[in-house]
Amino acid sequence: MRSLSAFVAVAALALPGAAADPKPPNIVFILADDVGYGDLGCYGSTKVRTPNLDTLAKQGTRLTDAHSPAAVCTPTRYALLTGQYAWRHAPGSRILSGVAPLSIKPDTLTVPAFLKQNGYTTAAVGKWHLGLGEKETDYNGEIKPGAREVGFDYSFLIPATGDRTPCVFVENGRVVNYDPKDPITVSYTKKVGTEPTGKENPELLTVQKPSLGHDMTIVNGISRIGWMSGGKAARWKDEDIADDITKKAVEFIGKAKDKPFFLYFATHDAHVPRVPHPRFKGKSGHGLRGDCIEELDWCVGEIVAALDRYKLTDNTLVVFTSDNGGVMDDGYIDGTATDTSGHKCNGALRGFKGGLYEGGHRVPFIAKWPVHVAAGKVSDGLVCHVDLLRTCAAILGKLLPSGAGPDSVDIFPTLTADRPTKPCRSTLIHQSGNPNALAIRKGEWKLIPNEGKKKVGPELFNLAADPTEQKNLAADKPEVVKELAALLKSVQENPTSRP
Secondary structure: OHHHHHHHHHHHHHOOOOOOOOOOOEEEEEEEOOOOOOOOHHHOOOOOOOHHHHHHHHHOEEEOOEEOOEOOHHHHHHHHHHOOOHHHOHHHOOOOOOOOOOOOOOOOOOHHHHHHHOOOEEEEEEEOOOOOOOOOOOOOOOOOOOOHHHOOOEEEEEOOOOOEOOOEOEEOOEEOOOOOOOOOEEEOOOOOOOOOEOOOOHHHOOOOEEOOOOOOEEEOOEEOEOEEEOOHHHEOOHHHHHHHHHHHHHHHHHHHOOOOEEEEEEOOOOOOOOOOOOOOOOOOOOHHHHHHHHHHHHHHHHHHHHHHHOOOHHHEEEEEEEOOOOOOOOOEEOOOOOOOOOOOOOOOOOOOOOOOOHHHHEOOEEEEOOOOOOOOEEEOOOEEHHHHHHHHHHHOOOOOOOOOOOOOOOOHHHHOOOOOOOOOOOEEEEEOOOOOOEEEEEOOEEEEOOOOOOOOOOEEEEOOOOOOOOOOOOOOOHHHHHHHHHHHHHHHHOOOOOO
């Protein structure tokens, strides 16, 4: 069988002389939310404890030059699942509302669709934020197209984000605990129903008060982005979200253990509103954000424990990363922005979520697959979440059809014991929160064109010498600016960024 023999060959390259498991590996991809480069112990944090993630790093490979495709959530998730930069595709290039239609075309060859074609059982559990339905999402009845139509056999979803309505879970295309006598109405353009809002009824905000917008319908004492009425029996409890999605992920592992599976586990932590379970609240000593990161670490520990329990660890590739860089004040007054403990969510990097500086998109990235992925290795290879599709294809020894994954490259050699003879990826396009605001990376050089910002002008950094982007070399290296600007334009004008 071609795929099996090719898989064995690829796996054998990981560590010379190692015996290859003839069964294709399970793949668990854990995508945290708003967790920055400096948030984990294995990335230098001395304030917040992440023992499970630190152990994962010791048992696998930790990357120091990994990037989310965008500095905000929706476009990162779009690129991760499709292998295509989101700025190429308008519906997936901006942060979506909770009633936006599905941003991925159902005929797109996504990571789950590709793996499903190759015998995998697939699941998406946690934050979705890619839109649902054909038009404005109707949460009363079956919701399609959705996760199933882009390749997931099973799904248990937070439709958008924790701070956006509707505050309900959607399992396999239907709202969990839906009551037809209490229909759900959601709007992002006008108030619906008579429920109190943060703007009109601030005295009812019993958990957190908003700092940036977030002043519409109040659910669980927290005002959200968007208005919502109905669905009272279906509404989640914010402090239980981590437990709820982790339970579903572990249940899926148990049910799917007898054949290859792909689990896309997208956490809510450490996105706002930051409402950790009572057993984590105050545990970190570094505010609600620190508590949520320790809760996230617990979630990862539960996933890893399930793999151990079912004796799946040796043949499971586990990847942990984040959808963008960290952020402090992102909509609520929760004490994070005024925290004086000294914890820096993005370490020494400049910038935060939403921006083009490294703090917006350079993220933690850990991969573990016993024998095949080097243990205890730290790699400075340049990688991006958009590379998942072609990397999965390479692991299975499969070729992608023409046009699929136009911006995806195989990064598996970066994770193995030997340093690749040449970089798996030499260039990368970064997107900010605005799909028209891009930056380009080539080798050690990074150009932020800042088009439309005449007072700023282009910014050029040598990341090898200046990883914190303190010295703008644009005036000193006009030839490099010209080269990178031309390369960025070429990538934008062509349907693929692959060589």
